[in-house]
Amino acid sequence: MTIRTLVWGENIHERINEVVRAVYPDGMHTAIAGALNSRDGIRAETATLQEPEHGLTAERLAATDVLIWWGHKDHGAVDDAIVERVVRRVHEGMGLIVLHSGHFAKIFKRLMGTPCALKWREAGERERIWTVNPGHPIAQGIPENFVLENEEMYGEFFSVPEPLETVFISWFSGGEVFRSGLTWRRGAGNIFYFRPGHETYPTYHNETVQTIIANAVRWAYRPGPAFTALHDAPNVPVDKALEPITERGPKLHQAGEEGYK
Template sequence: MTIRAVVWGENIHERTNEVVASIYPEGMHATIAKALNTDTGISASTATLEQPEHGLPAARLAETDVLLWWGHKDHGAVADEVVERVARRVFEGMGLIILHSGHFSKIFKRLMGTPCTLKWREAGERERLWVTSPSHPIAEGIGEYFELENEEMYGEQFAVPEPLETVFISWFQGGEVFRSGLTYRRGAGSIFYFRPGHETYPTYHDATVQKVLRNAVKWAHNPQGAKPAILDAPNVPVDKALEPIVERGGKLHATGEAGFR
């Protein structure tokens, strides 16, 4: 089955900064989608901030297997309603890949429950990404490490929860290190954070970065489909208990009545 991916891009820097526009004339989101579509098992489309509902109406999200997210300049402009809509789909089983400065996005902070802060420096320095989990599907075919000649530095401490797996650790020319490939599970959904992708450098044109993203989409995809029942909190009547019980004491809710949220 073809994996249906949506690449969400803020699409501000590409329209307002000459350097970024020269590297990504069609937008970073379009470059990433094009790289994903080189795999016949992935069908990738795009969505951007300026579109109605940021390009992510409920009907479209319902048909999305994996969502990739890149944002930077205007995280606050993303409507809370859309953030909650995306979070619900992740809980149901949609995969989510957060890219670079998306660590400060509303959706990532919502799902992590932490500040997601870090150190940074914009100096175009070399980044060496070491594969720390060589058997992980996201690292398939990558080798022991790969390098990006120019990137923005992100440094520890990265204020995120302890991940399920650390797939990559970066070393930067200035000496800092950073956990650059982290996996999480929220509800039925798989989440991957991937650090590289500063807009003033051609990171998303790099063949190895593109391979990591294709691997990540395949890893994040849940072939079992959506699990909407994970959002339910059913009030189980006494007569539906697996073993016979006698009701005792007072209660707040009538039989079958929904609980407080």
């Protein structure tokens, strides 16, 4: 089974900043997708903020098993209707991987229900990433720890809900630590947040980082049809109850009437 993966990139810094363009001449989204396409069982395409409907039409999302999200400069430009469209697909079982500054993306904040705020410093610090859940599928083939020589610091407190699992923790030269690989489930959808990926550094060219993202795609993938029944709230008639019952007392709704939403 090929996992249909869509890598979404804001695609602003690559176009306006010479430093970022030198590191990712074709965009970060293209670099990530290219690395994924070198892995067995994954077929990755890209979409960007500048495309009609941000490249996230209902038809395209319906054909996506896992969505990867990178944004930073203009989270507010993402249309709210598109946010709700993506959230609906995650609830139905589409996997979501949020990278680095995507912690402030509307989609991530909507799914987390919290501010998703953190401390940060842009000083090109060494980041040592520790694998604290070595048995997790996302950590397969990843060493006990690995180093990124230059990265932006993210520090605790990270105001997200308590995760389902913590897979990685980062330490920075300045002394801060950060829960840098976290998982959640929303509806039928698996969500993974992975911290590294500041745009001025070649993080997405790092083979270990690429392996973690590929592992996350496989982990987030949910086989089978979309779980669309999750959105339903059917009124079950008395005569359709699994066991015979007698209707009693006053009620608000007529038989078969839709509930209030």
